[in-house]
Amino acid sequence: xxxxxxxxxxxxxxxxxxxxxxxxxxxxxxxxxxxxxxxxxxxxxxxxxxxxxxxxxxxxxxxxxxxxxxxxxxxxxxxxxxxxxxxxxxxxxxxxxxxxxxxxxxxxxxxxxxxxxxxxxxxxxxxxxxxxxxxxxxxxxxxxxxxxxxxxxxxxxxxxxxxxxxxxxxxxxxxxxxxxxxxxxxxxxxxxxxxxxxxxxxxxxxxxxxxxxxxxxxxxxxxxxxxxxxxxxxxxxxxxxxxxxxxxxxxxxxxxxxxxxxxxxxxxxxxxxxxxxxxxxxxxxxxxxxxxxxxxxxxxxxxxxxxxxxxxxxxxxxxxxxxxxxxxxxxxxxxxxxxxxxxxxxxxxxxxxxxxxxxxxxxxxxxxxxxxxxxxxxxxxxxxxxxxxxxxxxxxxxxxxxxxxxxxxxxxxxxxxxxxxxxxxxxxxxxxxxxxxxxxxxxxxxxxxxxxxxxxxxxxxxxxxxxxxxxxxxxxxxxxxxxxxxxxxxxxxxxxxxxxxxxxxxxxxxxxxxxxxxxxxxxxxxxxxxxxxxxxxxxxxxxxxxxxxxxxxx
Numbered sequence: 001x002x003x004x005x006x007x008x009x010x011x012x013x014x015x016x017x018x019x020x021x022x023x024x025x026x027x028x029x030x031x032x033x034x035x036x037x038x039x040x041x042x043x044x045x046x047x048x049x050x051x052x053x054x055x056x057x058x059x060x061x062x063x064x065x066x067x068x069x070x071x072x073x074x075x076x077x078x079x080x081x082x083x084x085x086x087x088x089x090x091x092x093x094x095x096x097x098x099x100x101x102x103x104x105x106x107x108x109x110x111x112x113x114x115x116x117x118x119x120x121x122x123x124x125x126x127x128x129x130x131x132x133x134x135x136x137x138x139x140x141x142x143x144x145x146x147x148x149x150x151x152x153x154x155x156x157x158x159x160x161x162x163x164x165x166x167x168x169x170x171x172x173x174x175x176x177x178x179x180x181x182x183x184x185x186x187x188x189x190x191x192x193x194x195x196x197x198x199x200x201x202x203x204x205x206x207x208x209x210x211x212x213x214x215x216x217x218x219x220x221x222x223x224x225x226x227x228x229x230x231x232x233x234x235x236x237x238x239x240x241x242x243x244x245x246x247x248x249x250x251x252x253x254x255x256x257x258x259x260x261x262x263x264x265x266x267x268x269x270x271x272x273x274x275x276x277x278x279x280x281x282x283x284x285x286x287x288x289x290x291x292x293x294x295x296x297x298x299x300x301x302x303x304x305x306x307x308x309x310x311x312x313x314x315x316x317x318x319x320x321x322x323x324x325x326x327x328x329x330x331x332x333x334x335x336x337x338x339x340x341x342x343x344x345x346x347x348x349x350x351x352x353x354x355x356x357x358x359x360x361x362x363x364x365x366x367x368x369x370x371x372x373x374x375x376x377x378x379x380x381x382x383x384x385x386x387x388x389x390x391x392x393x394x395x396x397x398x399x400x401x402x403x404x405x406x407x408x409x410x411x412x413x414x415x416x417x418x419x420x421x422x423x424x425x426x427x428x429x430x431x432x433x434x435x436x437x438x439x440x441x442x443x444x445x446x447x448x449x450x451x452x453x454x455x456x457x458x459x460x461x462x463x464x465x466x467x468x469x470x471x472x473x474x475x476x477x478x479x480x481x482x483x484x485x486x487x488x489x490x491x492x493x494x495x496x497x498x499x500x501x502x503x504x505x506x507x508x509x510x511x512x513x514x515x516x517x518x519x520x521x522x523x524x525x526x527x528x529x530x531x532x533x534x535x536x537x538x539x540x541x542x543x544x545x546x547x548x549x550x551x552x553x554x
Contacts, residue, residue: 004109005553008117011258020254023088023262023289030254033125036116039251040264042209044285051287052088053426054318057296057376058305058365059326060358061498062488063334065343068109068378068408072326072415073296075112075407076376076422078259079415080292085423088290089114089261092268092278092298093128093253094121095196097168097531100539104554106268110408112415114255114263118550127204127266128166128195130249134217134242135200139163141238142222143178146186154231156188159223160512162529166195170532193529197273202517204246205267205279206315213250214243216516230475232515252282259412262289271298272488273529275307275519280316292426299488301325301361306453309369310435311481311519319432322425323371324418326405327358329383329391335499344382351387355394356500360491362400364453370431374421375402438481442469442511445482446522450506454491460507468511472520475513483519485527493525 002010016038020030030038057076059069070091077089091114094106105121107114114120123129139161146154165172172192178185195201199220207213218234225231233239252266264286267279276298286293297304305323312318330343335354338347358375365373375395377388388404395402403421406414436448443459450456461469472478489495492504510523533539541552 003554004105004113005117005551007111008113008115008258009549011115013115014256014260016254016256019256019260019262022260023254025254025289031251036255037119037125038254039125039248040254040285042251042281044288045281047288049288052291052293053321054283054287055292055294055322055324055422055426056305056308056320056371057294057324057326058301058361059299060331060361061300061302061335061490063331064340065328065330065334067326067328067331069296069326070106071109071112071408072324072376072378072405073294074108074114074257074263075405075412075415076324076418077261077263077294078112078257078412079407079419080294080422081259081261082412082416083419083423085419086291087261088286088293089257089263090278090282090286090293090295091263091265092296093124093265095194095268095270096122096128096166097194097196099553100533100542101168101531101537102534104538111258111411112407113258114265115258116255118553120255120265121553124265125253127249127253128268130245131198131200131204132164132166132195134245135164135195135198137242137245138220138222138233138236138238141236143185145236152231152235153225153227154223155226156186159188161220161222162191162193164193164195164198168194168531168533170530173528173530191530194270194531196268196270197529199514199517200242200246201267201269202274202514204249205269205275205277206312206517207250208280208284208316210243210247210250213246214239216518217242218516220516221513228471250281252279252285271304271307272527273485275311275483275517276304277308277312280312283318284316301364302453302491303484303486303488305365306435306449307483311483314434314438314481315518319430320371321430322422323365323373324376324422325358325362325365325373326376326378327391328378328380329387330380332358332391337498346384346387348386348390351390354499355391357498358391359394359398360455360500362395362398366398366400368435368452370433372425372428372430373400374418374425375400376405376418377402378408379404379406439479442473442478442482442520446484446508449482449484454506455500455502456492456504456506458505460505462507462509465508465511472511472513477513477515477520481519483514483521485521485523487525487527
């Protein structure tokens with residue numbers, strides 16, 4: 001059996017100019033980055049043509065067994081193209097942290113991938129580096145301002161802005177820097193976030209133009225004065241230079257699937273830390289190019305989909321036409337308590353115990369958000385007919401169809417049945433609504449997500465969180481959406497609570513404002529904004545030969 005990278009490397013790619021032409025882009029509307037990558041001009045987003053149908057792909061709560069959300073997203077797009085639809089797929093850019101860590105790449109898998117896979121998973125067009133540079137320029141200007149006399153009266157004990165690097169490096173979580181005295185800076189406590197957790201990443205993904213980008217950058221709160229007044233990037237006169245670094249990164253990236261379907265891959269905030277969606281610019285551009293646009297949101301529907309719908313769609317005025325919830329029998333059995341090494345055996349009791357996880361996600365999409373919804377069940381060879389029949393029965397009881405997907409093994413051919421069901425759903429009336437009203441107090445918005453989406457009983461707040469909520473409310477930051485930072489492995493804030501737990505309380509340990517992105521970040525549990533590497537990092541298996549061929553990526 002070929003590995004993902006071997007499948008990608010054996011594919012015959014079309015020149016990106018051909019992919020662009022097939023998507024309706026002129027030569028003047030793309031900037032080529034080699035033969036197989038290009039940037040798309042911002043003017044495409046402003047076309048007067050009608051928008052296509054927007055399809056959101058999300059999933060059950062992740063498990064080590066894997067669900068295949070990105071693979072399904074790509075395979076569905078290829079399936080739509082195979083049944084004659086004009087389609088564009090819109091994805092996030094992978095982060096180097098997971099690529100070299102435990103998760104691996106994020107370009108799909110098997111015969112449902114976006115290519116060139118190695119370049120997309122590594123440096124791509126340099127967007128991540130530009131975001132990191134802009135973030136760290138602001139950090140440098142902040143510390144320089146304090147060193148040069150601190151005219152703004154910034155309290156160095158209340159600085160909230162961190163440096164970033166796009167790598168899993170736990171050593172950088174908590175630091176003391178500016179050491180050495182004299183011209184070596186001002187000593188203070190500091191730390192790093194991973195680049196995809198930077199507010200600059202969130203801003204890039206929510207901005208609609210360079211002017212909007214610059215305005216959002218200027219609103220970033222980097223800390224507070226001794227009197228408690230917020231200090232912004234605008235106060236430090238950093239927004240213009242930051243925007244200059246991000247000028248090209250704002251343009252969406254065009255690549256292709258293994259079957260030649262146009263794919264826009266742009267932006268990549270983590271969904272357990274940030275809002276977990278590709279850029280508004282990419283989605284709006286795709287909607288001008290395709291009659292159908294297939295996109296995804298990170299991790300399970302309680303994280304990525306919730307934020308896609310309550311944050312991105314609200315900010316950008318987007319209205320999805322349908323939703324696909326991805327699941328596997330193997331993952332559902334893990335939610336039912338089966339160890340990973342025993343998932344190949346039929347176990348209807350464990351499957352029945354794990355199914356409520358899928359059903360809660362589906363119910364949320366259908367009943368909380370009002371979206372026409374289908375379940376895509378990625379079929380594995382070990383799945384039995386009885387197991388598949390049980391999933392089909394439980395989905396039918398909830399009023400949704402379940403469609404088998406074999407896109408990993410068959411590409412677009414294995415996604416045709418799902419594509420037909422999605423087209424049917426797009427013909428239904430969408431009753432799309434949000435989980436909460438953004439004008440509600442911060443605590444009421446948090447409570448709505450915990451009770452309506454997670455299925456929890458309520459919320460507990462640490463004294464620090466209570467104090468921060470009161471301060472942000474006084475400062476006028478309370479009328480924005482909330483971005484929940486929570487473990488991806490459970491509906492709750494406890495990664496060990498699998499399935500669909502009930503009666504739990506979510507503990508909010510701190511709250512902070514992302515004023516430029518336009519939301520309040522709510523940190524729960526032990527969520528980290530700088531991940532670490534596992535005992536055996538994926539990086540140990542990655543290599544390159546004398547001809548420049550990369551191996552070991554997955």
